[in-house]
Amino acid sequence: MLNLQGVHTFYGPIEALRGVTLDVAKGEIVTLIGANGAGKSTLLMTICGRPRAAEGSIRFDGEDITREETFSIIRRGIAQAPEGRRIFARLTVFENLQIGATVADPGHFASDIEKVFTLFPILRKRRDQRGGTLSGGEQQMLSIGRALMGRPRLLLLDEPSLGLAPMIVKQIFAAIAEINRAQGLTVLLVEQNAYHALRLAHRGYVMQTGRIVLSGSGAELLANPEVRAAYLEGGVHA
Amino acid sequence: MIAAAAPSPLPAALKEAAVAAVVALALAIPMVGFYTVDEGGSLVAKTRFDWVAIAVAAVFAGRLALALWPPAWRLKPRREPAHVAVDGRFTLMKFFGAAAVTVAVVLPFLPFTDRYIIDVATTVLIYVMLGWGLNIVVGLAGLLDLGYVAFYAVGAYSFALLARNFGLNFWECLPLAGIFAALFGVLLGFPVLRLRGDYLAIVTLGFGEMIRIVLVNWQSFTGGPNGLTSIPRPSFFGLPFTRTPEAGETAFHEFFGLEFSSYHRLAFLYFVILVLALITNAFTLRIRRLPVGRAWEALREDEIACRALGINPTNTKLTAFAIGAMFGGFAGSFFAARQGFISPESFTFIESALILAVVVLGGMGSQIGIVFAAILLVVLPEIAREFAELRMVLFGAAMIGIMVWRPHGLLSRRDPSILLPLPKATGAS
Numbered sequence: 001m002l003n004l005q006g007v008h009t010f011y012g013p014i015e016a017l018r019g020v021t022l023d024v025a026k027g028e029i030v031t032l033i034g035a036n037g038a039g040k041s042t043l044l045m046t047i048c049g050r051p052r053a054a055e056g057s058i059r060f061d062g063e064d065i066t067r068e069e070t071f072s073i074i075r076r077g078i079a080q081a082p083e084g085r086r087i088f089a090r091l092t093v094f095e096n097l098q099i100g101a102t103v104a105d106p107g108h109f110a111s112d113i114e115k116v117f118t119l120f121p122i123l124r125k126r127r128d129q130r131g132g133t134l135s136g137g138e139q140q141m142l143s144i145g146r147a148l149m150g151r152p153r154l155l156l157l158d159e160p161s162l163g164l165a166p167m168i169v170k171q172i173f174a175a176i177a178e179i180n181r182a183q184g185l186t187v188l189l190v191e192q193n194a195y196h197a198l199r200l201a202h203r204g205y206v207m208q209t210g211r212i213v214l215s216g217s218g219a220e221l222l223a224n225p226e227v228r229a230a231y232l233e234g235g236v237h238a
Numbered sequence: 239m240i241a242a243a244a245p246s247p248l249p250a251a252l253k254e255a256a257v258a259a260v261v262a263l264a265l266a267i268p269m270v271g272f273y274t275v276d277e278g279g280s281l282v283a284k285t286r287f288d289w290v291a292i293a294v295a296a297v298f299a300g301r302l303a304l305a306l307w308p309p310a311w312r313l314k315p316r317r318e319p320a321h322v323a324v325d326g327r328f329t330l331m332k333f334f335g336a337a338a339v340t341v342a343v344v345l346p347f348l349p350f351t352d353r354y355i356i357d358v359a360t361t362v363l364i365y366v367m368l369g370w371g372l373n374i375v376v377g378l379a380g381l382l383d384l385g386y387v388a389f390y391a392v393g394a395y396s397f398a399l400l401a402r403n404f405g406l407n408f409w410e411c412l413p414l415a416g417i418f419a420a421l422f423g424v425l426l427g428f429p430v431l432r433l434r435g436d437y438l439a440i441v442t443l444g445f446g447e448m449i450r451i452v453l454v455n456w457q458s459f460t461g462g463p464n465g466l467t468s469i470p471r472p473s474f475f476g477l478p479f480t481r482t483p484e485a486g487e488t489a490f491h492e493f494f495g496l497e498f499s500s501y502h503r504l505a506f507l508y509f510v511i512l513v514l515a516l517i518t519n520a521f522t523l524r525i526r527r528l529p530v531g532r533a534w535e536a537l538r539e540d541e542i543a544c545r546a547l548g549i550n551p552t553n554t555k556l557t558a559f560a561i562g563a564m565f566g567g568f569a570g571s572f573f574a575a576r577q578g579f580i581s582p583e584s585f586t587f588i589e590s591a592l593i594l595a596v597v598v599l600g601g602m603g604s605q606i607g608i609v610f611a612a613i614l615l616v617v618l619p620e621i622a623r624e625f626a627e628l629r630m631v632l633f634g635a636a637m638i639g640i641m642v643w644r645p646h647g648l649l650s651r652r653d654p655s656i657l658l659p660l661p662k663a664t665g666a667s
C-alpha cells in the first residue's frame with residue numbers, strides 16, 4: 001500500500017533521512033522504532049510531503065506521491081496524528097473532530113464521530129471542552145480520533161504513548177489494535193515504547209541516524225539481542 | 239511587563255521606574271523639550287526643559303506606583319472556561335447582543351436623539367463594521383493585518399469613481415466595490431502567504447501605504463491629494479433626500495407626506511450602515527460553522543496540524559484576506575456615500591491602527607467585544623473634545639489603562655461555533 005524507495009530528506013545541510021526503503025502492506029500494523037533524532041518523525045512528515053523528499057520515491061496505492069502537495073496527499077486517504085498531538089487548543093473537542101473530517105464526505109460525519117466516541121468514550125464526555133484543557137492522554141485520543149475522522153486508509157501515528165501513564169498507553173494501544181482489526185485500517189506507528197509497539201505490530205523497522213538498520217516481524221525484533229540491548233533493556237515489561 | 243505575580247520589592251521597583259524615566263527623558267527632549275515660535279516671520283526654536291522634567295517625573299512616579307501596586311488589587315489573569323456548555327456567560331452574551339441590536343434600531347426615534355448623536359452613532363457603526371471585517375482576518379484566521387485601511391480606501395474610491403464616471407447609484411456600486419476590495423485582498427494575500435507574525439504585519443503595513451501613495455499621486459484618476467468631490471448621495475429606493483427634487487422626481491419627504499428635514503437623510507444613512515454591519519456579523523457567525531470558517535480558526539491555532547488534516551492553507555488564507563477585504567470595501571463605499579467627499583487623508587496608517595485597536599481591545603475574535611471597543615474608541619475622543627489640546631493625551635492614557643487592566647481585551651473569549659444539546663443520559667452509564 002505504502003512504498004518508500006531510497007528516500008533522502010534534508011533540513012538545510014542536515015541529512016535527516018539517508019536512503020530509507022520501507023513497505024507497508026494493506027491491513028498491517030507496522031512499527032518504526034529508533035533512538036531520539038533517528039529521523040522517525042521526519043519520515044512520517046516526508047510521507048505527507050513536508051519536508052519534501054529530495055531523492056527517492058514514495059508511492060501510495062502504486063501512485064507516485066513524492067511531489068504532491070500535503071493537502072492532496074491527505075485527500076488520497078493518509079492521515080497523521082502528528083508528534084506532540086497538535087490539538088487546536090481554543091477549539092472544542094467537537095470542533096477539533098469537525099476539522100479532522102475536512103477531507104471526508106460530510107454524509108459520514110454522524111456515524112464517524114459516533115465511532116470515535118465509541119473507541120474513546122472519554123471524548124464524548126469532553127465534547128464541549130476546549131482542546132487545550134484536556135489531559136495529555138485525552139489529547140492523544142483526540143489527536144487519533146481527529147485523524148480517523150478523515151476516513152483514512154493509512155494512519156500514521158507519531159509516538160502516541162509519549163508521556164502517558166501505563167494504563168492509558170494500554171488503552172490507546174488496544175484502540176489501535178481494535179481499529180486495525182475491525183476496520184482493517186493500515187497503521188504505521190512510530191514508538192519509543194518499543195516493547196508494546198513490537199508486541200502490537202505485525203512487522204517492525206529499526207531506524208538509526210536516518211537509515212533503516214533492521215527489520216522483521218514484531219516477534220523477531222523482540223527476540224533480537226541488539227534490539228533488546230538498545231531499546232528494551234532496563235525496562236523489561238511483564 | 240505588568241507581571242501578575244509577586245509585588246516587586248522596593249529596590250527592583252525603583253530600578254524599573256528609573257529605566258522608564260530614562261526612556262521618557264530620551265523621548266521627551268525632542269518631543270516636548272523644543273518648540274518653535276514665529277518671531278517676525280522666522281521660526282525660532284525655544285526650549286522648555288521644565289516640561290521635560292514634569293514628564294519624566296510623571297513617568298517615574300507612575301511606573302513606581304504600578305510596580306508597587308498591591309497584587310491583591312490587580313486583576314487576576316482571566317482564564318477561558320474549559321467547559322463551554324456550562325458557561326452561563328454564553329447565553330448572557332446572546333442577551334447582550336439582542337439588547338444592543340434593539341437599542342441600535344430604536345435609537346433614531348428616541349426623543350433626545352439629535353443630528354449629533356446620529357452622526358456619532360453612524361461613525362461608531364462604521365468602525366464596528368470595519369472591526370468585524372478585520373476580525374475575520376486577524377481574529378479568526380490569525381493573520382495580523384496592519385494595512386486594512388487599504389481595502390476601506392479601495393471601496394470608497396470604487397464607489398466614488400463608478401458613481402462619477404458611469405452614473406451608477408450606491409446600491410449598484412456596493413457589490414462592485416466589495417468585489418474590487420476582495421480582489422485587492424487576494425492581491426495582498428499572494429505575496430504574504432508564507433509570512434507570519436511580525437513579517438506579515440510589516441508587509442501589510444507597506445501595502446496599506448502603497449495604496450495611499452498611489453491615490454495621492456495618480457492625479458488624473460483619483461484626483462490626487464485634493465480627492466474626489468460631489469459624490470452622489472444614496473437615495474431611499476429612488477427617492478432622494480432633497481428639499482426640492484429635480485423635475486420628475488419625488489423627494490422622500492413628499493412621498494411620505496412629511497415635513498422636510500435633513501435628519502431623514504442622516505437617519506437613513508444610519509440604518510444603511512446598521513444593516514451592513516449586521517450582515518457582516520451574521521455572515522461571520524454563519525461562516526464560522528462552515529468548513530471554510532473552521533479552517534480559518536484551525537489555521538490560527540496550528541498550521542502544521544492543518545496541513546496534516548488536508549486543509550489547503552493557501553486557499554484558506556486567500557479566502558480570509560478576500561472576505562475580510564470585501565467587508566472593508568463595503569464600509570468604504572458607505573463612507574464615501576456618507577461624506578460626499580473623499581481624499582487620501584482619510585486612509586492613513588492611523589486609521590488601520592484604530593481599526594486594529596478596535597479588534598484587539600474588543601478581545602480578538604469576540605463580536606460583541608468589538609462593539610464595545612468601537613463605542614469606546616469613537617465616543618471617548620468625542621467626549622475628550624472639550625479638553626482640546628489634551629484630547630489625544632487622554633485618549634492614549636485610556637488605551638494604556640485598558641491594556642493594563644484588561645490585557646487580553648475587553649471580552650477575550652472564543653465562543654464555540656457549535657453547541658449541541660447536552661447528550662441524553664444513556665441507560666448504560
Ligand SMILES: Nc1ncnc2c1ncn2[C@@H]1O[C@H](COP(=O)(O)OP(=O)(O)OP(=O)(O)O)[C@@H](O)[C@H]1O
Pocket residue numbers: 011014016034035036037038039040041042043083192
Ligand atoms: N525542522 C528541522 N530543522 C532542522 N533539523 C531538524 C528539523 N526537524 C528535525 N531535525 C533534525 O532531524 C533529525 C531527525 O529528527 P526527527 O524529529 O525526525 O527525529 P525522531 O526520530 O522523530 O526523534 P524523537 O524520537 O526524539 O522524536 C534530528 O537530528 C533533528 O535535529
Ligand SMILES: [Mg+2]
Pocket residue numbers: 040041042083158
Ligand atoms: Mg519524533
